[in-house]
Amino acid sequence: MASRSELERFLIDVERRAFKQAVFAVRDQDAALDIVQDAMLRLAEKYGQRPVAELPMLFHRIVQNAIRDWFRRQKVRSLWTTLLSSLAPGREDEDADPLESLPAPGGEHPDEALERTQVLEILEKEISRLPPRQREAFLMRYWDELNVAETARAMRCSEGSVKTHCSRAAHALQAALKARGVKL
C-alpha cells in the first residue's frame, strides 16, 4: 500500500517524463500538462492505496488512456484541426525560449552545449514521429525502465507485441537519426 510520501516520491520521479511523453504524442504543451494532471489525479483517487511497485504500470496505463481520450475528443471537435496538426510536424511551442530548457553547462564549451541541445531536439522530434504504439513501448521500456511484463500490462498487449514494437521503434529511430547525421 503506497503511503502519501511514497506516492509523492513516485510522482516527482515520473511527472516530467510523463509530460514529455504526452508532448511527443499530442504535440501541445498545454494539452500535455492537462493530460498529466488528470492522470495524477486519477492515480491518486483510484489507485492511491495500491502497492508502490504497481504504480508505474498503472500510471503509464492511465497516461496512455488519457492521450487516446484526448485524440478522441479532438477528433470529435474538429476533424480538420487533427488533420492539419498531423500535417504540420513543426514545433507548436515556438513561443518557448530554448534557453529555458538548456541544461546548466557546468564548464561545458558553448559549441558542445549547442550540439547536445540540437541532438536532443532532433531526437525528440523523431520520437514524436514514431507510430504511437511503438513510441509508447519504446519509451516505457527504455526511458521509464519498465520491464517487458510491466510494459505489456500497461499497454494491455502481449509481451511479444512489446518486444516487436520496441525493436521496430529502435530500428526506425536509428535509421532516422543516421539519415540526419546524428550519432548518439
Next chain:
Amino acid sequence: MNESQFGNQVRHHLNEGLDLAPAAAERLRRARELALERQRPEPAPALRWADNVLGSFGGWAGASLRLVLPVALLVLAVMFIYNWQQSRTIAEIEEIDSMLLTDELPIDAYLDRGFQSWLKKLDEDE
C-alpha cells in the same frame, strides 16, 4: 549498437531534456499537490491491527473459512458437552431418588438423628 545499448543512449539524452520551463514545472507541482490531497486516506492506526489480522487469514473471505468456522465448531462442541453433563447429572439424581423411594427403609429415617448416630457407630465398630 544493439537495441538495449541504443535504448540506454536515448534515455541518457532524453533525461538531459527534463529541465522544464518554470511555468510548466510549477503547474506539474500544483497538479501533484492536488493529487496527493485527493489520495484516499490510509486506515486509522487503531483499526490497522484488524486489517493485519484479517490479512494474515487472507482477507474477509479467508477469515470466514479459517477463523469463524473453527470458532463456531468449538462453540457447538462446548454446548453439546454442557448439555450431556446436565442430562447425566439429572439421570444420577433420578437414580438415587428412585432407589430411596423403592427402598424398604422409610425416607424419614434419614432425618432421624438417632438413626444417623447408629449408622456412625455401626461404621466405627466395623
